[in-house]
Amino acid sequence: MNGHSLGYSGNHTDANGFPFGVRYRKLILRSLIKYETYTLDNGLTVVLHHDPKRTVVAVNVLYKVGSRNDPPGRTGFAHLFEHLMFAGSENVPDFDDALQLAGGENNAFTSADYTLYHETLPAANLETALWLESDRMRQLLFSEKSLKTQKKVVVEEFKETCLEEPYGDLYHHLNELVYKVHPYRWPVIGEKFEHIEEATLADVKDFFYRYYRPDNAVLSVAGGFQPDRIREQIAEWFADIPASSPDHLRPELPVEPEQKETRRKTVRADVPSPVIYLNFRTPGRLHPDFPAIDILCFLLGTGRSSLLYRRLVRDGDLFAEVSASHNDSLDSGAILIDARPAEDADYADARAALFSTIREMKENGVSQEQLDKVINRLEQSNHYKTISVVSRATELAFYASLGQPEMINTELDRYLSVTVEDVNRVAREYLREELLSEVEYLVEEEENEGMEE
Missing domain, CATH: 3.30.830.10 (Metalloenzyme, LuxS/M16 peptidase-like)
Structure with a gap:
């Protein structure tokens, strides 16, 4: 089971896949996770979960864009863009270096439906993560050099995982069999690597201003932040980032017809x-x-x-x-x-x-x-x-x-x-x-x- 189902994973299990040493009860008492949510004027959805016992904070920015939103003839573009988001923004030449100096670590992944960026760092350095995420949401660094570099990385990844590994092209075959009109018909990495090789800087800019806008994103912060200051901190870094413009509408996705045959x-x-x-x-x-x-x-x-x-x-x-x-x-x-x-x-x-x-x-x-x-x-x-x-x-x-x-x-x-x-x-x-x-x-x-x- 993948993604955000209540899946069944873990290494400390017995022969039947259940945790060692557990005497099962019909109901495990649990406390509700307290949170608050609100929306900035520019459309950014914010979710906060305060845990005063924590000395760290986790910061997530989820963009509602995945491989199903890849432009025509540019399959794999959402995945390419995940790489580009670490290639520098207006005031941050190297995202990873800046975060590591604050004692943090980060990662990201692209799915068919969304792209998620997440950081974990000491609670005292929360604003470093807010600054970094807001800077690349505000203005990514568009350059031919970074595009060329990341295109090469993604194309090599495509060749290594899809063309050189046994069964690596499974989801190319399976997805196009299952889906005839919906963009799930290609895998996250793309239909063919030529679509990435042919990507232009104009494509990158269009994708950014269409999908990487605050009104298409969610910011979640969990951990030991200061509850009396957190809203002010978020507003300081994110409130003035422009929302989507009318010339960058996000197209509706086609509905896949019902399958009626093997x-x-x-x-x-x-x-x-x-x-x-x-x-x-x-x-x-x-x-x-x-x-x-x-x-x-x-x-x-x-x-x-x-x-x-x-x-x-x-x-x-x-x-x-x-x-x-x-x-x-x-x-x-x-x-x-x-x-x-x-x-x-x-x-x-x-x-x-x-x-x-x-x-x-x-x-x-x-x-x-x-x-x-x-x-x-x-x-x-x-x-x-x-x-x-x-x-x-x-x-x-x-x-x-x-x-x-x-x-x-x-x-x-x-x-x-x-x-x-x-x-x-x-x-x-x-x-x-x-x-x-x-x-x-x-x-x-x-x-x-x-x-x-």
Whole structure:
């Protein structure tokens, strides 16, 4: 499960994927995360979470722009822009150096839906982060030199991860199979590296003034800041940054038509072994079924107690690896299954067993006992997750970008209200063949039957 679902991750787990030493309770008592939110006159959404016990602050700036907003013929541009944001602004020639001098660290990532920049530093140096983020929001340093440098970096990244690694072009094949009109049809890194090579400084400026404006952003601050001064500090650095202008409107995205048929593609390539990737299309992040689908993915293919692992790896010896995850993009999601047959397994038999196990989940469903174990694990995971002030800042920025910052306190309740009937219903609803897109990689030198159930 990816992004901002209440996922199930962590290294301190037993053979079933649950934390060691935990005596599960039906309900873990938790305190609500207190926050306040407001909007500056220029449209910047601000979310504040004060924790007086912290000696650090986490500062996040989320821009509501991702690869789905890449301009025509410039796929991968949102990702390129993430790199450009560290190449200097009007008063800051080197972002990283300035932050490190204040004892801070930072990172950033681009998704299909948004781009997030985050810093952690001593609370006493909060204004350094506010200055740095406001300076590059106000006026990025546009130069042919920095553009040329970052284009080279991104193109090399594309070649290394997509062209030179086995299965590296998976999401090029899979996304274009699933989506026909929506810009999710290319991966975050872009459709082709030539789109990045051809990017101009004019493209950069247009993208900046269209998407990197305060009215398209969220600023979240969490930690040990001074609550009586924080609003004044934010206003000092951000209030006079101009909002979007009428000549830089943000276009509406096309709506992907309903999928009504199974779609399949075979890729013969220089890969070490065959692999099967299945994508069952699901609704977007805010759909009421989202929590039940998330739990279904865990029970289907996360950890050694999951159905896919028990049937195909532990008991069947047909697969070396198999897992299920939940793509939680805003406009449309997916149940993703990644399966690598065992080296000595018959490929056709393995593939047939994979689909048979998926049908078993649809037909037999899950039990109350299985659901209770997941809920207990979920509560424990969420408890540890909310301890981190960095996680709190990130979650608040994300939920505020959806216009629902209260979800930081209500999202867990959505999961706790999921019933066995809900999980079994979404299994029948979304594990349907007409919602399936499949990409199989076959070893180039081999002849396989493939695509037979």
